[in-house]
Amino acid sequence: MTFNKVLIANRGEIAVRLVRAIREASMTSVAVYSDADRTALHVRLADEAAHIGPAASSSSYLNIERILDAARRHGAQAIHPGYGFLSENADFAEACTNAGFIFIGPSAEAIRKLGSKTSARVLAKAVNTPVVPGTEEPATHLGHARAIARELGYPVLLKAAAGGGGKGMRRVDGENDLESAIRDASSEAERSFHNGEVYIEKLVENPRHIEIQIFGDQHGNLVHLGERECSLQRRHQKVLEECPSPLVAAYPELRSAMGEAAVRVARAAGYYNAGTAEFLVDADRNFYFLEMNTRLQVEHPVSELVTGLDLVQLQLRVASGEKLPFSQQDVEWRGWALECRVYAEDPDRQFFPSPGRIAQLREPGGPGIRLDSGVYPGWTVPIDYDPLLAKLIAFSPNRETTIRRMLVALNEYAITGIETNLGFFKEILNDPEFRTANLDTGFLERFMHRRKSKPAPEPELEIVAAIAAEAYTSVRQTNGIAPAPGTAEVSRWAAQGRERLR
């Protein structure tokens, strides 16, 4: 079944990415927007736009009925969910299909099979894809727990059955600590989730977080498109990703081993369209399947640059019933890509979000630089959503050159009016441990401790700052405008006119 009008059930940079891809495919795009997003970039760039409700995402971007209604009103035949929001909601996928729309993603059935961590784990074990060793049923009494822990080998990790956010989690290094740790973990789980059941898993120490991009069509063809290194995380939020993984670059056999393991899980679930299998990899390069993300991933551009494939175009083609236009042996990986997630947040204040008006914006360019952005100068970043502003992606034949290109681009990139993590990325990219690719999921926490306070600026910069502020005041005064501070609104026309007269 083909389609020529696609509704984008998302916002921000991914909605902009999708508008562009849909136009490239000679199709018509329909943006949706909440009250907070009437002037957002994705609405400005789309061919059509539909209002779907108030700012709160529960009444707009998460409201299945309103999104389907918008698709009907605009005559869209297909719906792309992007990432986040409804993208991994099996009920949404099903509702789209039942209402006669093509859902650009996997089937609702595959999303359900892979949606819960435990069912995905059972599925993975059935096809010999390794998972973190452990049990699927809770450790009920101490004797049982001792036997399990002894078999797994210490250190082990206690995890609350109903867990999340680290609650009810305990590391146990030896048998002597097991009893008290189970007591503590269980009572914490009881208090937090009203369920004191605790599982035992082998603790993977200082793991890397590496994921595999998979892709399938509706004719049973499934391939993997290699890995992405996502070890740089803060509170389980990815910050900087790269392809290839430096570990896989050093041990290339890992790519096909992990890739095939991911494809086996996908095949068992009857998966098609884009998906990502997440793995933990330990110091001995053993890998363990964690879960499947049943959607396009935020960090998909690094895979695109290295494989030369456009994953969104592929999504559109596969959703319309086409076969994958290549097979596994055609996939090649060339060069090195890095992605920085540019967030409206303040690295010097525990990364607190910083919404607000973007006063000025200068975007970088040049060889090997790609910017997937959802913002423009003068736009106010709403307080209601995720603080991701843009993704800055750099590419070159090798890691070192890509890092240099990224640093050049970060220096060019200027966002004022709100706080961003642009400066923080410069610090990371200049860090010797990052340069030697000594990465694991504890990297950023260690980095925060060794992070040096900024050296004092050279005196020249202070003088330059003074000159600019003086010039600002003097331009406004000569134009008969009351001198700022306090007068933020200055006519752009007047300021430029003054420049021409010089």
Add this chain to the structure above:
Amino acid sequence: MTVRQILVNGREIQLTADEIADAREVEPGVFSVLRNGRSFEVHVQPGPESFTVEAGDYRFQVEVRDPRNARRRHDSAIGGGRQKIAAPMPGKVVRVLVTEGQAVEPGQGLIVVEAMKMQNEMKASKAGKVIEIKTLDGATVSAGEVLVIIE
């Protein structure tokens, strides 16, 4: 040309007329400054008390004082031991933790502001008495808006 007093992060900087002429406003609030053969791009944003100026990887608070109204500015600058607690970013006040007239200790939580689903507790930096609360529960506030005054 009027001679103005310029303070960068509180420190006075003397400028000559020549140097000032090397600054061109290339976009609103964005200046290209050439000095001693070097090229700088400087972003200037006016704020309620001073300019926020970004140059290189650094941010400066710059006050440009005109001698004609310097006295008035000076008067208002003398605020004794007052602490003004301002919102660090736009958001919603979810809780006011103190009442007017209440004595507070350094580090004591005053008000909780939420944005992008994260809560930020704003604390007193030194001991004092709450003399004014300029907001209330549920209010939407903008960045830099003064919420609590402590003396």
